[in-house]
Amino acid sequence: MANSYPAEKKPVTFGLVAGEASGDNLGAPLIRELKRYYPDAHFVGVGGPAMIAEGMDSWFDMDRLSVNGFIDPIKRLPELLNILLTVRSRLLKTPPICFVGIDFNFFNLLLEGMLKRQGIRTVHYVSPTVWAWRPGRIKAIARNVDLMLTLYPFETDVYVENGIDVAFVGHPKAYDIELHDGSDKKAAARQMLAYGDEDPIVAILPGSRRSEVAYSGPDFLAAAGLIKNVVPGCRFLVAAANDHLASKINGLLLESGHELDIKVVVGQSREVLTAADVVLVNSGTATLEAMLLKKPMVMSYRLGSATYAIVSRLVKTKYFALPNILAGHELVPELIQEDATPEALCKAVLALFDPQTRDSLVSKFTTIHRQLRVEKHEAAKAIQILCGEHPGGGDVSA
Incomplete structure (x- = not known):
């Protein structure tokens, strides 16, 4: 029996899967x-x-997909496989206009x-990091x-080079954080944390x-001990x-023996x-x-020596810090592995207290922030173009 909807008004179904909170936060606005x-x-x-609040019918509790490390996925493989096959079966039984997998790559x-x-x-x-390591994954994609x-x-770029349709749709954090939040909300954040407007503060x-x-904490705290000797208060x-x-x-702070004016803040x-x-x-x-x-920031990273020896051979990107990757050159000092000494960290942090250096970085960071703030509906627009259908009736002009 033909349905009673006019062709241009036919209701459609979208399939979506998010496997963790970050994906849920992307899926809801989508x-x-x-x-x-x-x-x-x-x-x-x-x-x-968040996705359920937007009206999604979730067939499984998302937390059942949440796995960590290497052992947990193996232990839970039967359950994960059951969810995978069940979702596949239900989507094939009533095919959606489109399926959207949100991150959760494997x-x-x-x-x-x-x-x-x-x-x-x-x-x-959310693109897998094929531009940084394991580029062979592009064939499966x-x-x-x-x-x-x-x-x-x-x-x-990597998708265009391999003939895969791609659309840059912006980063949600670029909308969540307004262009001037770092300055406009600074006083309120300090008041909430019981600090004054004039206190010099280093966030760690x-x-x-x-x-x-475990790997970076001791170096960071030792660097703080050196910084306090140079920056009064x-x-x-x-x-x-x-x-x-x-x-x-x-x-780690107790073990270090450093006497610092320091506060550990949870979840903020x-x-x-x-x-x-x-x-x-x-x-x-x-x-x-x-x-x-x-x-202004200094980025540092340490791994176990054996892990670093392996990872350093696999990673293909020149930079590790996202601001540097986005800029295409070094904006943020990167101190990796053996270069991440307390002395080097201290020196790099102190340089960022210079007003001219900070003003220059703020200007460049603002430029990148603007680049990441494309129209909010770009992801939905790209999907609509792929699907080639527009039932009409929605306001897409705002």
């Missing part, structure tokens, strides 16, 4: 923007509370391949993905993993991802960064957030 193109659309698959790329072979359009949202959505503009972000804190704020890491950091890295004058940070997305808040 659903919201897709509704502007497809007002009557249904959204099914696996998502977290699971979603497998699922995307299964669906694409059955004629379902596939989109992968070409087989499994119809459209790649990237968060950073430089990521598109030693990492979100226990191993990162310098205060230090350490951002800890959770109570467990806070305990680890406090233990944004406030810690906003309050700071200069940031000493482990590599990772924290460098992006520091840049978006226009904070």
Whole structure:
């Protein structure tokens, strides 16, 4: 029996899978923007509370997909395989107009391949770091993905070179953080953390993993001990991802014997960064957030010697800090492995207290911030172009 909807108003279904909180945070605004193109659309698959709040029908609790390390995925392989095959079966039974895998690369790329072979359009949202390491993955991506959505503009090149449709859609943090939040909200962040407007403050972000804190924490704290001897009244704020890491950091502080005006703050890295004058940070997305808040920073990273020997041979990118990768040249000092001595960290941090240096960095960081703030609906627009259907009725002009 023919359905009663006019052709241009036919309701559509989108399949989506997010496997962790970061993907859920990307998926929710994507659903919201897709509704502007497809007002009557249904959204099914696996998502977290933010996506569910936008009306998604999540077939599984997203936390069931959450795995860490190497051993946990192996132990939970039967459960993960069951979820993978169940999602595939349900999507093939009632095919969506498109499937969007949000990050969660191994699971979603497998699922995307299964669906694409059955004629379902596939989109992968958040590029795997093929530009940095394991470039051979591009062949599997070409087989499994119809459209790649990237968060950073430089990521598109490798897909264009390999004939894969790609769209740069901007980074959500570039919208979440306004252009002048780092200065406009600085006084309030300091007040909340019980510091004054004139206090010189260095933020320390030693990492979100226990191993990162173990390797970089001692060097960062030793550098703080040297900095306080040069910068009178310098205060230090350490951002800890959770109570467990806070305990680890406090233990390292006791072991170090350094007498510092220091506060360990749990779960408030944004406030810690906003309050700071200069940031000493482990590599990772924290460098992006520091840049978006226009904070001069020194990036440092340490690994175990054996791990570093392997990783350094696999990584193909010239830089590790996202601001440097985005700029295409060094804006942020990078002190890696044996170069990450307390003395070198101290020297690099002290240089960033120079007003001219800081003003120059703020200007360059602002330029990059603007580049990452494309129109909010770019991801949904790229998907609509891929799907080639527009039921109409949605307001996509705002």
